[in-house]
Amino acid sequence: MRIAVLSRKRTLYSSKRLIEEIKKSGHVPVVLDPLNFDIIVGNGAQQINYSRKKLKHVDSVIPRIGASVTRYGTSVLRQLVYMGIPSTSAPLGITIARDKFRCLQVLTKSGINVPRSILVRNPVNIEKAIKKVGGVPVLIKLLRGTQGVGVIYIDSVQAASSTLETLWSMGKQLLIQEFVVESRGTDIRSVVVDGEVVASFRRVAKIGEFRSNIHKGAIGEPVELTEEQKDVAIRSAAALDLGVAGIDMLESSDGVKVIEVNASPGLQGIERASQINVAEAVVDFAAKIVKKNVRI
Ligand SMILES: Nc1ncnc2c1ncn2[C@@H]1O[C@H](COP(=O)(O)OP(=O)(O)OP(=O)(O)O)[C@@H](O)[C@H]1O
Ligand SMILES: [Mg+2]
Numbered sequence: 411m412r413i414a415v416l417s418r419k420r421t422l423y424s425s426k427r428l429i430e431e432i433k434k435s436g437h438v439p440v441v442l443d444p445l446n447f448d449i450i451v452g453n454g455a456q457q458i459n460y461s462r463k464k465l466k467h468v469d470s471v472i473p474r475i476g477a478s479v480t481r482y483g484t485s486v487l488r489q490l491v492y493m494g495i496p497s498t499s500a501p502l503g504i505t506i507a508r509d510k511f512r513c514l515q516v517l518t519k520s521g522i523n524v525p526r527s528i529l530v531r532n533p534v535n536i537e538k539a540i541k542k543v544g545g546v547p548v549l550i551k552l553l554r555g556t557q558g559v560g561v562i563y564i565d566s567v568q569a570a571s572s573t574l575e576t577l578w579s580m581g582k583q584l585l586i587q588e589f590v591v592e593s594r595g596t597d598i599r600s601v602v603v604d605g606e607v608v609a610s611f612r613r614v615a616k617i618g619e620f621r622s623n624i625h626k627g628a629i630g631e632p633v634e635l636t637e638e639q640k641d642v643a644i645r646s647a648a649a650l651d652l653g654v655a656g657i658d659m660l661e662s663s664d665g666v667k668v669i670e671v672n673a674s675p676g677l678q679g680i681e682r683a684s685q686i687n688v689a690e691a692v693v694d695f696a697a698k699i700v701k702k703n704v705r706i
Contacts (some may be wrong), residue, residue: 411437414465414495416487417474418443424677425474427689435693444475444483458489463540469700471602472654472692473504474674477556480508496681496699498692499673502651506672510553511585513650517668520649522642525587525667526571526658535575537567537588547589550574552582552586558623563589589620592665593660597622600640600657601675602647604695607640611683624676630683639666647673653699654692656680 413432417425432439442565444459450457452512458465464465471490475483490500506512514524526543540548550573552560562572579586595615601608612633613622623629635643639659646668647655656675659666677688 411469411697411700412440413437413693414440414442414468414471416426416442416444416471416483417476418445418476419481424476424674424689427617427681428472428474428692429675431687431689431693432696435690435697437693437697439480440466442468442471444479444486446484447489449489456489456492458486458493461680470498470696472498472696473501475504476572476674477508477554480505494701496701498653498696498699499655500651500653502674503652503655506650507552507652507655507671510551510555510670511554511583513671514585516649517646517671520645522646522649523554523665523667525662525669528586530586531578531583533571533575533578534572536642540567540570543586543588546570547591549578552577552584552585554583557625558621561621563620582628587648590660590662590679593665595620595622595628596661597669598635598639598659598661598666599675599680600643600659601656602652602655602682603688604653604698605644607635607643608691609680609684609686609688610635610639610643611680614678619658624679630679632683632685636666643665653695 415425415428426447446461448459455515471485484501484611491497507517511529514527517524528542529541530539547565595611600610605645610633611630613628615622615629644659650671656672657666658670681688
């Protein structure tokens, strides 16, 4: 089978691992840069080209669409899906995951607990808004932040006002969120593939840092999930229709709260900390969803 990895770079760790595992399982890896596609629709016809030529057949696709190319990348993925090529994750789920508040809305609608969060765009009632999420300390998060950048710790209403004013004047969209003190700079990342938790690890922030992002110097350690945590992770991936997803959870005094769903979870941290072959599970899933007799 020809399994496509939709990725800008074949040398990225996660892409490299997927290519390796595709070969190991006897399939052919096809790395496709989402920005090299063009899509033509109209007059009842649809066509997708790669490097200006008609795309050669692929049996399924594993999207690894980076945050900077979400829109173009999901347009390409949507077209591939429309043309009958199964994807390990739904394009809409990827779009939703890239907007922090939209993601929290979908999770909440699906009965999954998230930290109290408020979407506001009104400089007058900041104090009230902060009260609604339980009072300071709170976090201000850019809706499109990534790798811990765009998450600001706020310990007074005054700091919130000036920070919000600045960000709003720059045209940034943001949310205010309750700070879950009990999580003490740690979170749990779980990777769900095909409706099952494949691997998990705990990320522990470095001293003096509340953000447990690996890019911010956090370390990973193995963790055994409770049944509740497993169930929450699986339901979160399903809520966004993601066959492959990284679910970030905080352990709070009233149970687990999901802070984020990642549509292209990095494989390096999780494979290292858990010693589990996550790439293989993704490739098995990509082979499982292949449909018979689809030709484009
Ligand atoms: N409500 C919260 N209470 C306490 N700590 C939090 C809370 N939200 C986030 N954190 C900490 O901050 C880190 C970064 O937050 P978050 O995951 O929302 O943004 P991000 O990492 O920038 O986004 P992405 O994972 O898409 O790169 C988390 O890993 C977690 O350690
Ligand atoms: Mg995160």
